Amino acid sequence: MSTTRAKKKIVQPRKIEKSPTGISGLDEITEGGLPKGRPTLICGGAGCGKTLLSIEYIVRGILLYNEPGVIMVFEEKAEELAANVASLGFDLATLQQEKKVKIDYVHIDRSEIEETGEYDLDGLFIRLGYAIDSIGAKRVMLDTIENLFAGLQNEAIIRAELRRLLTWLKSKGVTAVITAEKGDGVLTRHGLEEYVSDCVILLDNRVSNQIATRLLRIVKYRGSLHGTNEYPFLIDEDGISVLPVTSLKLERNVSSERISTGIPSLDKMLGGKGFFRGSSILISGTAGTGKTSIAVHFANEAAKRKERCLYFAFEESPQQIIRNMRSININLNTHVESGLLQFHASRPTLNGLEMHLVAIHKKVKEFKPRVVVIDPITNLVSIGSVSEVKSMLIRLLDFLQQEQITVILTALTNSASYTEQTDEGVSSLVDAWMMVRDIEDNGERNRGMYIMKSRGMSHSNQVREFTISDAGLDLVDVFLGENGVLIGSARETQQLEEQKSLAVHSNAISRKDREIKRKETILHAKIASLREEFESLQEELNKTFVEDELRKDIIEKNRLQMTEKRHGIDNQKKKKQPTKL
Amino acid sequence: MKPKEEIWELRLYVAGNTAKSNAALTNLKKYCEEHLQGKYVIEVIDLLKQPQLAEGDQILAIPTLVKKVPEPIRKIIGDLSNEAKVLVGLNIRPVKKST
Known part of the structure; x- marks a missing residue:
């Protein structure tokens, strides 16, 4: 009983849900994508691909995962943005017509605006909320929200409102990507990383020896494992591809073919x-x-x-x-x-x-x-x-x-x-x-x-x-001669030399062979004559032996006949005796 | 004397019935009565009811007062508590008590 209760208490740490980016390589580094329902900060210097990365997140979300997205830009105009990403094959206009994407361009002109007294940014919230609700967006991109600091004077209000905005986005359940310019020695110029604490991705465009390399690093990702290295990435006609180049494991199939x-x-x-x-x-x-x-x-x-x-x-x-x-x-x-x-x-x-x-x-x-x-x-x-x-x-x-x-x-x-x-x-x-x-x-x-x-x-x-x-x-x-390894023409000389000596050698051998052959014939002849000699000797011996036998038989017969003639009786008894002898 | 009387078209964007919005509206009405008597139209837009209108006038902050006419377009954000600033923003010559 107690053991089962103890088992129940061990709750599997719930993995946070992820929203896949669809960007090749990035999902591997982040082990599945950005934290779902939470804001992610993408920071980096000018021209390092922040906007592109976030747009790809939105567009690929639509194309691959059918998750509509809102793009709120504070920098480029909507048309400019559409033109810029058209080169990557993203047709924002069509997506807009299909109500898959909503682009809202926020323009703040300081010269037009006078500030008196207290205000808040409910207008922004309402616009964003309206955009999200009108297409049922799951993904939101805010590029570059720090421009608010340039447009409005009261920094205290902006900070408070940004904090509120991020909490509000979380409560809305949308996954937001927020871009920010990199500041001196800090991740973002206005310290946005203070507010966005779930996931921070840093982009860099580093030039060494006149050669530029784009790099991506996940600075933090709360509640998830992630690759910690700087990963190079490429922007080409297919958009961004990140290279999770160091696979941490030394595991691979091997072939014995x-x-x-x-x-x-x-x-x-x-x-x-x-x-x-x-x-x-x-x-x-x-x-x-x-x-x-x-x-x-x-x-x-x-x-x-x-x-x-x-x-x-x-x-x-x-x-x-x-x-x-x-x-x-x-x-x-x-x-x-x-x-x-x-x-x-x-x-x-x-x-x-x-x-x-x-x-x-x-x-x-x-x-x-x-x-x-x-x-x-x-x-x-x-x-x-x-x-x-x-x-x-x-x-x-x-x-x-x-x-x-x-x-x-x-x-x-x-x-x-x-x-x-x-x-x-x-x-x-x-x-x-x-x-x-x-x-x-x-x-x-x-x-x-x-x-x-x-x-x-x-x-x-x-x-x-x-x-x-x-x-x-x-x-x-190579030839291993007396003077070491021989190669090239030396090897060839050596080869010829060896061929020559081989010929001489084989000649000598054949002469000896013939000698042996001759000796063999002589010996064979000798053996034959000896054998004949032996055979005649054998025959001679056999002849005397047979004659002896014959003679002995005849003598015996004669003796028996003589005895029979002398006694004339009891043939059978008498016959036994000579056989016993 | 100008040949044609100018009409101030003013739009006040609010979001619900908040203290700041109410303060802004009260302040605005007071200034208009004082300096633009009979020469103004105030339209109050509640973005909670008409969120689609926020984009058109590039509204971020609440409350925002937008002066569309006469040109140039100006926006004044906040509860309009600073009278001098509002008048400068709206390009209104204050009516002097003496004249």
Whole structure:
């Protein structure tokens, strides 16, 4: 009895209800959306996307969740607003006609207004209330309510009224988004965060090295878990997309399917089967060692398997890559035409790292490839610090692996300082790491390839010579001669040398064989004659033995006959005796 | 003397029967009687009854007095307790007791 009562007392903490924003990524960070029936403050500097975010919240609420919304603007005129968001494909005019949205433009002109004595903002309440009730709105946007402070003089009244407004909105049961300009050192210029205590989202547009990155952070979210990081977001023709790029969990499906690299001899180094599907592969090496060629082989092989492949080129244009690869007998054009291979070439400096990440995300989501090539990741360092690039790549790999996409990264290493670490510090993150190295010796340069690591499979620990010819790539076993590893022409000389000695050796062997053959024949002949000799001897012996036997029998017979003739009786008795003897 | 007598069209926006609204209306009537005798029309709009009218005149604060005619449009918000300010706002020349 007591136990059941105790059980009843444990009330599951009621999760607060959420109002989904429909903005890609934001719902994931907020674990479902904004707090339903409560106001949310969106603050940030000028031009960081506050208005857009709130409009998207309203419009997507209408389009996706069929929740009408009220837009109350204190800044832009209703028509201007409609024109501004039309570029994103939001047709506010039609929505207004359908009574899905109501836009109220609040204009306050200080020069027109004289203040005498006490007043309150009931007019605003009534307008808002009327707008909400006329369309049955569930969502409200107030952009930018702080303009009241500019229009009216009595700050004390405004503050009191704002507090009342927010309580009133809660009692109305609408989910409100309120935008506010960021102030110096504070979230909002007029301290609105004091009143809106349920959820505060901060937007930022940060410029470093002349490259701007938009960032979003949830400063607080009462009663709910939420991502705490700064998340980059992108504004493009589809509106806002936020990237919840760091998934906090290291949980993902893994495939034990193996896919070929397109280079049979490389597959052989990897236990004969190639890499795991969905793994990440890093190819690093000094300039001109054929990193791109390996990556292209992989892409080509994927296309041959009828898998889609997305190639992000940060150094060469697609046409350049296609032309260059023709020289090693790979025709990428057919794959491009069949739509299996897609190139995306852009300069790293085109936008910030985060934007690149967002762009890659979007492309991957659109194209749904099975293989992604990023060539090279090194150039990204030019737009960010090593740690930034690393964090970006972590998130990128995370995302691609979540989607079970095999990714090939190429990285340029500095030839002067050969270290077992790539510049981007991603070598520890990837599943497999191949290293292509220049080996300079004997007045020539050759390429050597190692597999530094390949998680979860047996792989060769040997350095292979890596050759690029008209026929494509190949890996050749290096020669371990007396003077160490032999490659290039030295290897070929050694090979010829070995062939020669092999011929000499086989000649010698055949001579010995013949000798043995001859010996064998002689011996066989000897054995035959000996056997014949033995047989005649045997026959001789047998002959005397048989004669002896015969003689003995005859003697016995004669004796018996003699005895019978002598006695003439009791034949039977007498017969027994000789048999016993 | 002006050729045509100007009529002050005044609209007072209120929300229900509140102390502030009543004070504003009382004050307004007093000033008008004093300075604009026979030259004014006062229209009281209760937004609780006609909320749709709030948008048209950009009403935020309650009470708000709107002077539409004569131009320019002016708004005076509050309980109109400061007579000088109201008169300036309405562009009314105070009638001097002596004249």
